[in-house]
Amino acid sequence: MAVRLEVEEIPGGIPAGKVAMWWFLASEIMMFGGLITCYIVFRLGGSGWAEASNHLSMTLAATNTLVLLTSSYTIVQAFVAAERGSAPALRRHLGLTILGGLIFLGIKAVEYTTEIRAGFTPDAGIFWSFYYTMTGLHALHVMGGLVVNGVVLLTAGTAIKHPHRVELAGLYWHFVDVVWIFLFPLLYLA
């Protein structure tokens, strides 16, 4: 049987798929990091940012933070289930993870609708430009993660035999979570 490329080990004994995923996440760190750094520098050099931020709903954002962190917990439990060879537990935890992502996007949609109706469109000021760019880019990543998790869910039978697939999907999902961990205080709390 042919060895799958993603589980082949590079010198040092690390699976190639894991190195590739972390390499991809490194590029993502640069993208989100660059955006966040620019936001911080602009915010430190200007005024009126905290007042604009006060128009956001901290309750909805805090709820979203709890939802996304919980979905990180469920996907890591999916990995445990895959390692143990339990397909029903894998499907259940992946299903809960996807549900968490959908709830996150639903709450985000409610936020966007409320803000746009109040006149806070992306061109309403520099805070709002940053807000929609950062949260919009993050939401696109959540959607991407939902597709990946959906594919793993649909191929759960294969994932049981290759648990690293669940781990790699989880790495991406956790990264999306870590980005939100910083967006939440930067946009809603500080």
Add this chain to the structure above:
Amino acid sequence: MTSGKTHPNYTAIWLWLMALVGLSVAASFLPGGRTFAVLVIFATAFAKAILVLANFMHLRFEPVLIYALVLIPLLFLAVLAAALLPDFVWHSLAR
């Protein structure tokens, strides 16, 4: 994390994360100056990120190469921030 290794206590990590979210939200309501509140808010954000990276993303079990893949882009970001800082300081002084 390689298959078969011991997993951390994910439930305990998740409970810590929930508690830290509560702490960061509570800190935003602290009376008085904002400096202390902002420090607490970002300290909890870093604590949450480290918990997720170390445990859920299994960084604590990974070799040096994986750490390098995380730290090198962070180093580039530090250079970016340092490069932008003079511009921010100049405009702050000019106001």
